[in-house]
Amino acid sequence: MAGLALRCNRADGPRMKAPPRAAPVALAVLLLPCVPAGAQSYPDRLTHYIVPGSPASGADVLGRIVANGLTQLSGQQVVVENRSGAGGNIGAELAARAAADGYTVLQVSMTHALNVSLYRKLGYDLLRDFAPVTQLATSPSMVVVHPSLPVKSVGELIKLAKARPGAINYASAGTGTPTFLAAELFKGHAGIDMVHVPYKGGGEAMTSVISGETSVYFASAGIALPFVRQGSLRALAVTSTQRLPFLPAVPTVAEQGLPQYQSGNWYGLMVPAKTPRELIARMRDGVAAALAEPAVKKRLGEIACVAVADRPEEFAAFLKAEIGGMEKLVRQFNLRADG
Secondary structure, three states: OOOOOOOOOOOOOOOOOOOOOOOHHHHHHHHHHHOOOOHHHOOOOOEEEEEOOOOOOHHHHHHHHHHHHHHHHHOOOEEEEEOOOHHHHHHHHHHHOOOOOOOEEEEEEHHHHHHHHHOOOOOOOOOOOEEEEEEEEEEEEEEEEOOOOOOOOHHHHHHHHHHOOOOOEEEEOOOOOHHHHHHHHHHHHHOOOOEEEEOOOHHHHHHHHHHOOOOEEEEEHHHHHHHHHOOOOEEEEEOOOOOOOOOOOOOEOHHHOOOOOOOEEEEEEEEEOOOOHHHHHHHHHHHHHHHHOHHHHHHHHHOOOEEOOOOHHHHHHHHHHHHHHHHHHHHHOOOOOOO
């Protein structure tokens, strides 16, 4: 997508004599296999970047960083379109029906791998209707609470929840989202009951816990950090296996009595299934170049995201493994789409 030129490397083959100047048509025919029709000028118009999340959510912030980086590199506008709701399924259904021309991309996350097992019926098939481009980044989560909740650690939260079963509620960006999964896994590991309050996206969920409408939120670490620093939220733990370098004083959930607990999120890009492979390759290379830009790397660090930028076949294998892993979790913790 960054407008990188396609090249043919014939260094390993037999040397060919230069064609005579009187045969330009023959030269063009020789080059055709190396420059597929349409790929040499791609992209040459606006690209729709669908984010199945609300404005100001972790998915939205990441999507805008990537879209802006691609715009800067390619010279063609990449526009983020927020399509939140139904745990990421509304945006995915829209993208599945889009033209397979390389000008509509879908930002997926762990949510979509989970939804394969969580929902009985979906309006799309993640593996059949889409082709993988690349995994964009990974991101840990943070357990935050409204300051009015009288807890300062995971242990205290568990103790309070056991003393008052069903009295504490937690916000999520919607059933099936990483914020939902992280909380449900926490409930399962801790043996507690908290009431799920689903919202249409991460922005609304964050607002709810800041206002005190809800008490607990398993938020994207980078998005929650400013509110923790200003005192609007209290951080109890991070969900990664290790403490975060920019929050060394905040312990992990595992350190606080739940050693098997780990959660987080990943994001990737997919396109409609019939998108030409040449365009997918161009898109992946453009994304990798954008993620390597110093300004983009700096912004990713600010929201606690680690760039990946693997190849389509690697992301495809990762997706299949994630779907299988999510299926086991759905059965183990009896998860269901209740909102």
